[in-house]
Amino acid sequence: MADLATRTLPLRGFHGGSATVRLTPAAPASRLSLRAKPDAVGALATALQLSLPTRPKTSATSGTRHALWLGPDEWLVIDETETDLVGIAASAGVLQSATDISHRNTAILVEGQGASAAINAGCPQDLSLKAFPVGACSRTVFGKAEVVLYRTGETAFRVECWRSFAPYVSGLLAAGAQDAGH
Amino acid sequence: MSGANRTAKADSMGGANRIAGKGRLTPARTARFTFDGRTYQGLQGDTVASALIANGVHLVGRSFKYHRPRGIVSAGPEEPNALIDVMRDNARRQPNVRATVQEVFDGMTVASQNRYPSLTFDVGGINNILAPFFAAGFYYKTFMWPKQAWKNIYEPRIRAAAGLGVSPTEEDTDEYASRYAHCDVLVMGAGVAGLTAALAAAATGARVILCDEQPEVGGALHHDTGVTIDGQSGYAWAQNAARRLAAMDNVTLLTRTTAFGYYAQNFVALAERVTDHVSRPARTAPRERLWQVRAKRVVIATGAIERHMVFANNDRPGVMLASAARTYLNHFGVAIGRKVGVYTAHDSAYEAAFDLHRAGIAIPAIVDSREQPGAAVLAEAQSLGIEVLTGHAVTDTKGKLRVSSISVRRVSGGSSARSISVDALITSSGWTPSVHMFSQSRGKVAFDAETQRFLPGIYAQDCVSVGACNGTTDIAATLGEAADAGELAAQAAGFPGGTRLALTGTQAFAWTGGMAGAAYGAGPEDDVKAFIDFQNDVCAKDIRLAVREGMHSIEHIKRFTTNGMATDQGKLSNIHGLAIAAETLGRGIPEVGLTTFRAPYTPVTFGTLIGHSRGDLFDPTRKTAMHQAEEAMGAAFEDVGQWKRAWYYPRAGEDMHAAVNRECRTVRETVGMFDASTLGKIEVVGPDAAAFLNLIYTNSWDTLKPGRCRYGIMLREDGFIYDDGVVGRMSEDRFHVTTTTGGAARVMHHMEDYLQTEFPHLNVWLTSATEQWAVIALQGPKAREIIAPLVEGIDISNEAFPHMSVAEGRICGVPTRLFRMSFTGELGFEVNVPADFGPDVWNAIRERVEAVDGCAYGTETMHILRAEKGYIIVGQDTDGTLTPDDASLSWAVGKKKTDFVGIRGMKRPDLVREGRKQLVGLLTKDPNMVLEEGAQIVADPNQPKPMTMLGHVTSSYWSENCGRSIAMAVVAGGKARLGQTLYVPMADRTIAVEVSDMVFFDKEGGRIHG
Amino acid sequence: MLLIHCPYCEEQRSELEFRAVGDAHIARPENIAAISDAEFEEYFFLRDNPKGLIFERWRHISGCGRFFNAARDTVSDRFLKTYKAGEPKPSLPIAAMTDETVVETYEATEGRAE
Incomplete structure (x- = not known):
């Protein structure tokens, strides 16, 4: 029996930022791509102990667990602890599709006064608090990569991307952060 | 003038023409810079233009066509003449910077452009003397004869003379x-x-x-x-x-x-x-x-933007816009001259004259082409004692490198010219x-x-x-x-x-007046150079010539004369050109019309447009979870789309060929391991998952039991092969679909399209899982014994886990989806683990592989091994025009199915006719000869050209395992030609080949079940 | 760069998040395996390429992922309306197409000044 395999994180060793922006790789998290029709939302919310938002660009948070609306029948569920989200979703006993994407995605935390400017280096969305308030989330583009953007505070964002895009996304965030420092 | 003394004196004031107490810059805050090698001192906040004028420099460049000496015309972005080269070092250097926009900074290096060998003596000035040969449209007519001369003489010379400024030779480090x-x-x-x-x-x-x-x-x-x-x-x-x-x-x-x-x-x-x-x-x-x-x-x-007056020799250094002179005085505290003439058709120039006059600068006369200037400015001029010559025109200027005098005549004619000595002349014909x-x-x-x-x-x-x-x-x-x-x-x-x-x-005065077009003395009967477009050397007479030559649209006139086509985009010249064209055509200005304004308003550097998108940020470079581990093993990588994939793993002393031959042998003799992580993966989940796959793939999925997998092909609606891959059924309602590496994104899009818009009634969802899983393929006779001790919870014996099985369990203590499958024809497994575990699992497997003298192999070996078995690669052996039958994949099409994407398209008459190009194997008569991929195939090598091409080689390799070359090709009527000899004509020889089936190794196919 | 109103996200987003997917309201025949060559040609190959009003399919691919439909003017490139997949073709007043304020292409306005 070989030694238990351990995780090698896609953004190990990455750090960056500027006078106005701090960039940190997010800790490993449990992630679920959850798909369901409206009639299943209630049961899934009960099972997940988290309301599933049904309005565009909104999210819900309960403890370490977050549900991000990505589309009319699609949520990204993130739990900052190691949890069997697929199992929990299945326990709801309703028609749904739950796929574990904990390792597909990785995330970078972007924090500081210049956070939105750094993200606007590659993201065309309006990140003012009016248009993208705390708790807002959206799948969008960041330069030539696709990301999920989640505002966790007035000057704090979580940027989720597929793991192989992480060097590009973190690199462009670092460039944006550098510019936001000037 | 002695340079040392001059510089010392200038230093005290940021230039000898700086007027104490004028302007908004701080005298103590100086900035030293060089212009054409000579050091000057300006003030912080100066533009290069204001600093040069402060130091008495008006001559800043040579014009594009005639190489006439040119000075600063404006004080803003509309500047046509003062284009300079600004350099911090060889990498940070920019040509064609407008001196009227660029601010000076301490230590900057500025050079003039379009002159050789120097600004004051320029051999290109001969063009000015030869000007009659360079009339508007000259290049459309002149370089037509003799025919060969264009390529050999004219074009190289024109290319050398064309363009302004010099490009930097090093990569921009900014x-x-x-x-x-x-x-x-x-x-x-x-x-x-x-x-x-x-x-x-x-x-x-x-x-x-x-x-x-x-x-x-x-x-x-x-x-x-x-x-x-x-x-x-x-x-x-x-x-x-x-x-x-x-x-x-x-x-x-x-x-x-x-x-x-x-x-x-x-x-x-x-x-x-x-x-x-x-x-x-x-x-x-x-x-x-x-x-x-x-x-x-x-x-x-x-x-x-203020316009200049159009009159003979209006381009001498020292002739500038009235508002520019006012800016240099009022903002920069710089006098453009000591004796400044004024030529105008608009009141605004009077205010410039008043400001200059009050600053102690002599205004010998205000020449106004109008009989009746605004009463208020006229009165003010009189009260200041400035002579105003109404109804007069400046008809010529003199001065070699700077204007020294102007000739003034009455507009009504008759009078003789009066020469007025000046060292600068300001003009205004109004505002655009x-x-x-x-x-x-x-x-x-x-x-x-x-x-x-x-x-x-x-x-x-x-x-x-x-x-x-x-x-x-x-x-x-x-x-x-x-x-x-x-x-x-x-x-x-x-x-x-x-x-x-x-x-x-x-405001001090309400302005009146304005004119567009040529002033008195530059009319149709006057053969003078009255410039409208300084940067492209377009004169009033060039516009008239264009009209005479038949250009009646302003767009044609623009292109014939190049008026407004320089980097300043005609900010000063367009209205003048239009007015002259309208007059010559005998039409009103609105009937002639304006050319379209396009972005950019002023030149923009490529750097600005590119922004962050260069170097590593030009495009995402995608690497698999095991990339670093493979790098440590010495892998050479190849680009596959945005992915970097391990291509081959050379050992000491091996070239690519030797490494690939060794890898190919090792897989078939012992075992090889391969990073297959880039294959697209789509999780298809829901009670209607099988029904959906039935519609997307040609195959039938109802019969696939959980725990089994199947090779599937996907068509477009037109009946051609779109993608392929192995699909595993994880449970009744969950499938693990794989796609080609290059097809991952578009297949997902294709499937979503059908699901959302054609089959929305199905209860099924799609999730991309490509990057959730790191995938390690183990291929070869010893594959099972390699993973056996690492796997928990799955019986991987041949009986319990035959070819085309899938199961979930653990490997190295972490969850895995384990596939029994093969793209090599050997006993094979594909280990899927959550991607973060990829490197550890890879290394654990690698230890065991190396212990039995197995090896890691790259994409090149993968390509050869699959070709030895006749497995196609969609996109290489197919090109979007092959049907399943063309590729001998009819067995994968569900014969009883009543619907799937492509079911109707593949029955179109042209797709079922005889003689279609079909995929076959090719064996060269000389087994050591490796065909070129893409090479054309003919039946009769002696046929006169154009020859009848039967098809082309799609894949070709040296097969170490077969001891000979192997190839795949599409050939018209190929399957009926088995055994025939065809020919591949190359530049230096014609290669004879025999058409064969596509399985070159282990034709019985027993090894895969080993 | 255009702004496109996504009927699912209920707001305008940058064109960068979208992908154009061809003509809309062309239903895949239910009995596709049985249709004639001419019917297949009509369904799969033939498109009108109109000047002016066109109904198109778009996908908010880097957003909510949904396919939706759009009525667009091929002369001005302007989106007149977007609506969810499955909804009927909206009836648009002809005036929307001939409105003087509908901008024309640069080529159409070239050389003209009124």
């Missing part, structure tokens, strides 16, 4: 940044109108972006000292307004920022020059920043409203007959023009119009008005 921004109101231009509009909009709480191309706000207030606003001098009011705006949270004030492009739905591009004025910029600071602004409303306050951005927004301009100007007419977007660009010149009217526009724009963006902004303003 940083460039890019940022998207949103606002409620974008205000372009921070003169009186722009500042007022911004103040009014900002007061409502709306998000406002105000940009201006100059270092400080103020616009025309830089030169116009006759304006007061709210009791303050105009310029001081502007700076106070800017301070108030900058202090507001809802306002972004961007100076040194040019709005250069206006696109659909109020999308405006701004170029901000961040460090071009800084002596030693911070290493991390961007040189320039591109702002891509989306504004709910736009206020255009871009002002107006800057409708560039309005026009770029696709608004239509309208010609105002009374003032002979093009003004904003029909708007196409949510924008409004205010101030001089809207034809409003009166200060009180401008203040009112701009305040209204700012408030209304904010209201329209959802911000009801706050307190009404009511500003009062006064």
Whole structure:
């Protein structure tokens, strides 16, 4: 029996930022791509102990667990602890599709006064608090990569991307952060 | 003049022509720079142009065509002549910088352009003497004969002479940044109108972006000292307004920022020059920043540009726009000369003359082509004792490298010329409203007959023009119009008005006058060089020639003469050219029409447009979870789309060929391991998952039991192969679909398209899982024994886990989806583990592989091993025109199915006819000969050209396992040609080949079940 | 760069998040396996390429992922309306197409000034 395999994180060793922006790789998290029709939302919310938002660009948070609306029948569920989200979703006993994407995605935390400017280096969305308030989330583009953007505070964002895009996304965030420092 | 003395004297004042007490720069804050190797001193805040004039330098360049000496004409972005090369070092060097825009900084190196060997003696000046041969359109006619001469003589010479400036030879080391921004109101231009509009909009709480191309706000207030606003001098009011705006949270004030492009739905591009004025910029600071602004409303306050007078030899250094002279005096404290002539058809030049006069500069005369100038300015001139020659024209100038005198005549004719000695001449024929951005927004301009100007007419977007660009010149009217526009724009963006902004303003004089076209003495009968476009050396007579030669459309005239086609885009010349064309054509100006304004308003560097997108950030480079481990093993990588994939793993002393041969042998003899992570993976989940796959794939999926997998092919609706891959059924309602590496994204899109729009009744969902899993393929006779001790919870014996099985369990203690499958024809497994575990599992497997003398193999070996078995690669062996039958894959098409994507398309007459190109194997008669992929195939090598091509080679390799070359090809009627000899004609030989089936190794296929 | 209103996200987003996917309201025949060559040609190959009003399919691919339909003017490139997949073709007043304020292409306005 070989030694238990351990995780090698896609953004190990990455750090960056500027006078106005701090960039940190997010800790490993449990992630679920959850798909369901409206009639299943209630049961899934009960099972997940988290309301599933049904309005565009909104999210819900309960403890370490977050549900991000990505589309009319699609949520990204993130739990900052190691949890069997697929199992929990299945326990709801309703028609749904739950796929574990904990390792597909990785995330970078972007924090500081210049956070939105750094993200606007590659993201065309309006990140003012009016248009993208705390708790807002959206799948969008960041330069030539696709990301999920989640505002966790007035000057704090979580940027989720597929793991192989992480060097590009973190690199462009670092460039944006550098510019936001000037 | 002795250089040492001159420099010392100049140092004390930032230039000998600096007038004590004039201007807004600080005398103590100096900046030294060199121009053509000579050191000069300017003041911080100077442009290169103002600093050079302060040091008595007017000659700054040679014109493009005639190489005539040229001086500074303007004090702004419209400058046609003063194009310079600015260099920090060999990498940070930019040609064609406008000296009137570029600020000086300590230590900068500036060079003039378009001269050889020097600015004062330029051999290209011969073109001026040969000018009769360079008439408008000359290059369309001159270089036509003899025919060979174009390629050998004319083109190389023209290419050497063409273009302005020298490109840097090293990679640009500067940083460039890019940022998207949103606002409620974008205000372009921070003169009186722009500042007022911004103040009014900002007061409502709306998000406002105000940009201006100059270092400080103020616009025309830089030169116009006759304006007061709210009791303050105009310029001081502007700076106070800017301070108030900058202090507001809802306002972004961007100076040194040019709005250069206006696109659909109020999308405006701004170029901000961040460090071009800084002596030693911070290493991390961007040189320039591109702002891509989306504004709910736009206020255009871009002002107006003064036009020069068109008369003979109006291009000598020292001849400049009246407002420019005023800017140099009032803002920079620099006198453009000691004895300045004035030639005008507009009142504004009088105010320039008054300012110069009051600063102690002699004004020998104001020459006005009008009989009746504005009464107020005329009276003021008289009271100041300045001679005014109304109804007169300047008909010539003299002076070699700088104007020294002007010839003046009565416009009514008769009188003899009077020569007036000057060392500078300022001119004005009126002001052209800057409708560039309005026009770029696709608004239509309208010609105002009374003032002979093009003004904003029909708007196409949510924008409004205010101030001089809207034809409003009166200060009180401008203040009112701009305040209204700012408030209304904010209201329209959802911000009801706050307190009404009511500003009062006064101006010294109301202006009258203006003309467009050639002045007296430069008419159709006068054979003189009266320049309208300085940068492209276009004279009034060139426009007339163009009309005579049959160009009747302004677009043709523009291209025939190149008027307005230089980097200044005709900011000074377009209206003059149009007026002359209209006069020559005998039509009105609006009937002739204006050429279209296009982005960019002023030149933009490539760096600004590229922004962050270079080097590592040019395009994402995708690496698998095991990339570093493979790198450590010495892998060579190849690009597959955005992915880097291990290509082969050379050992000491091995070239690619040797490494690949070894890898190929090792897999078949012992075992090989391969990183297959880049294959696309889609999780298909839901009770209707099988039904959905039935519609997407040609195969039937109902019969696939959980725990089993199957090779599937996917067609487009037209019946051609689109993608292929192995699909595993994890449970009744969950499938693990794999796609080709290159097809991952488009297959997902294709499947979503059908699911959402054609089969929305199905209860099934798709999730991309490509990157969730790291995939390690184990292939070869020893594959099972390698993983056996690592796997838990799955019986991987041949009986329990035969070929094409899938199961979930654990490997190295972590979850796995284990596939029994093969793309090599050997006993094989594909280990899927959550990607973060990939490197550890890879290394654990690698230890065991190496212990039995197995090896890692790359994509090259993978390609050869699959070709030995005749497995196709979609996109290499297929090209979007092959049906399943063409590829001998009919067995994968469910014969009983009544529907799947492509079911009808593949039965189209052309897709079922005889003689279609079909995929077959090729064996060269000489087994050592490896065909070239892409090579054409013919039946008769002696057929005269054009030969009948039967098809082409799609895959070709040296097969170490077969001991010979192998190839796959598409050949017309190929399957009926088995055993036939065909030919592959190459440049140096013709290669004979025999058509074969596609399985070259282990034809019985027993090894896969081993 | 256009702004496109996504009927599912209920707001305008940058064109960068979208992908154009061809003509709309062309239903895949239910009995596709049985249709004639001419019917298949009509369904799969033939498109009108109109000047002016066109109904198109778009996908908010880097957003909510939904396919939706759009009525667009091929002369001005302007989106007249977007609506969810499955909803009927909206009836648009002809005036929307001939409105003087509908901008024309640069080429159409070239050399013209009124």
